[in-house]
Amino acid sequence: MPKVTINGRELDVPAGTNLITAAEMADQEIPHYCYHPGLSVAGNCRMCLVEIKALSDKQNNPLPKLQIGCNTLVQEGMVVESDNPRVKEARRSVLEFLLINHPIDCPICDQAGECKLQEYYMDYGRYESRFSLGDKVHKHKVEPVGPSIMLDQERCILCTRCVRFLDEVTETHELTITERGDHSELTLAGGASVDNPYAANIVDICPVGALTNRDFRFQARVWYLDSADSICTGCATGCNIEVSSRRGSIYRLKPRANLDVNGFWMCDHGRTTHESNNAENRLQTSLVREGGQFVDVAASAAARRAAFGLKTVTSLGIVAGAGATLEEGFLAAKIQDLLGAGPRIVTSPATSDVPDDKMLISTDRFPNRRGLKALGYEEATSIDKPVDALLVLRADPVAAGGAWVEQLESLRATVVVSDRADETTGFADQVLAIGSHFECEGTFVNRDGRVQKFDAAVAPPATAVAGWQALADLLAALGGPAYDSQESILASLLDDLRDPSLVSASPSVAD
């Protein structure tokens, strides 16, 4: 590994690393706009200029020109300065150039608060304006470039990140730059519309407010948003995501970079998965039957009633959806073990009308099939062995059709654990209301066998509880072992997993 010195700090950096990344490793920042680790190097913004005091141990005289950190790779003995007066002056000057034709409409810009122009101006700019307003070049400000994306050409700093994403990642080429010099503008390539399954990523990677999400525009000031690390439930790929919320409402989902799973991206469908979180049929509270009618009860009371109903059962079947977490699947299985063996099935279909693509999208629209199978669940659409009770976990088998209705009507007990009222909850004796996966912490195993934990972003509604909590209560009420946290459940279930090919979660990386 080459040894380099950045601002006086010496460190070993893997060969092939550029100076922006090497500086991060040394806890130093080289500000940049056009460089993105998921895209080719364009070298056009010139924000990352640094001084090379020595190119290598063999060539240790300073380079006369400043060099761009994004396109300069480490070499043994390289000495770099990114914070000396010469570099700072060049950077101040680049910022000034970027801002002379910028509209500076921060008060009405959605990017405000997470804008690299604002951020670097505060860190490295701060000069008296020397450009007269009348000289600014004007361009189009509100230009829809696709069903979900709005472009403000004046705010665009022409870093070409979006163009490169569409050229290199999706290979759909919808955006291009036309004209030249300070009349250059980002625009749709003849007749195109940015309408591909990954389009919204360009909004994320735009360092300024030029590309905005038509959904999220003017919805919230980003500095009021809370964020949580999560895993997308849109399909079996398990893209790592960040959930932004405010006062219990979810505003948007963005990818978290994870080179082993989703790179730096997620699909547009995944971004919409939070929409059903506020659906009308969300369960606010657990339900038990009183004289044939459902009445609201506290979570613990519902668990006790369910335990009472299951106590004398000798064969319990479990019907799970592939959206159930590992923890939930594990606790349900423990309950089953306590009462006597029975079938465990996953009913969610493994394929859909969305085909696998060569990027991220999986035809399996559920996040944890692999995890449930590792816990011994089998894929089936019905339970053919005789059972006298069912535990339904985040599944709606009735809606899928088949002989479920007769079967449910013949059972001694049916307990449904769900975050929403659906066709199956209507046949339940008890409904344990739980949070959606945005409201619980838990673990999924993606299609490649990667075990990935996620956090709760918001609290479950009303008296609903986390899925693991509801099942832990039921297990305890039946006299089983007590679990008091998601972590403790995960710790004991990891030993139980039957799939040696599973791999532990890899950490997300910065982008």
Place this chain on the structure above:
Amino acid sequence: MSEKVLLRFEDVSADLTDISQYVADGGYESTRKAIAELSPEEVLAEVKDSGLRGRGGAGFPTGLKWSFVPKDTGKPIYLLCNADESEPGTFKDRAIIEKDPHQLLEGIIIASYAIGCHDAYIYIRGEFADGYDILCKAVAQAQREGYIGDRLFGTDYSLNVHIHRGAGAYICGEETGLIESLEGKRAYPRIKPPFPAVQGLFGCPTIVNNVETLACVKHVIAKGASWFKAIGPEGGPGPKLFCLSGHVRRPGVYEAPMGTGLRTLINDYAGGMLEGRTLKAVIPGGSSVPILRAEETDIAMDFDSVAAAGSMLGSAGVIVMDDSTCMVHALRAISHFYHHESCGQCTPCREGTGWLDHIVTRVDLGDGTDDDLARLDSVAGGMLGNTICVLADAAAMPVQSFLSKFRDEFAAHVHDGGCALKDGRRAVA
């Protein structure tokens, strides 16, 4: 004056665009010699030994550039002849193309042979419509006579020559912009490294050489490296074309030995200043290079001497200005050009060229302030050396040099609300 080689068409009565007359004049003998008698290594060694430096502007040693081509990549190697000639004040390549295209083709064939190229391209400026037709005809003739094509001169060396027309952007002359354009993309210059010699056209090793450079290659082989070296200074010898324009009696392109005095070029070659005018300033190497005041013009015109005088030989576009010239207005024309031609890729150039143009225009119109003059200098300073290609430097250097050398004139525009030289406005436009 020594015998002309590059502008031989001026000395002979033959029409050198016609291949039979060209061959009758001894044409294609050097090409035959190179391919039939010399190895590629021997050709390269001869060119290296000649001390030939590139005539496209930067003066990079040609043989050294060729030696950077890796031979073992398994990829094709390309030679690109840069015939985009668009630098204001420059019109030398055009003379070669229109009057003596076969000497250029000979240079291309010999250079291709030396570097192992089997497909050479001539990228010609779009506006050169006549030049394009002449070159097409010349290539067709050379193919017919067997100087271009398969198994040249009975050897197993083969070469195709393709001609591609630009569409009218100065930046297509920058070698990596040219490569992008040839690949069918916008001429956005590439970041270097990698350099074209290693990764150029279609990702393959590529050499880009100027028209005049390649023409010189032919003469190096025809007359030998020692003949070439004996012309002009050791650090950059050879015959040279100088483009004289502006307030001289006989503007035009002249061939003279490298190192000829700038005053000699103006007075003896171009016939001196216009009647009754005196020399005020000279831009010695095309609009991109720093300007020289009259008292700084007693210099030899070769790469090192002009550099020592604080400017550059560049494309040898010698723009001569007399005492009627308004320096602010002249700079305005230059700044406007670079504003118009910046490709817009790099922040400092995209924004800086426009900003400079605005301020210079304002000062020229009498609306400038003292702050504007300080600003000009610092805006130019923020562009210099900080971009992907040197167009930004080409825009910034004239601003800084005009300002430092003609400060009083700029200050007078600010304080007197415009130009005292009323006629000066029209002198350079």
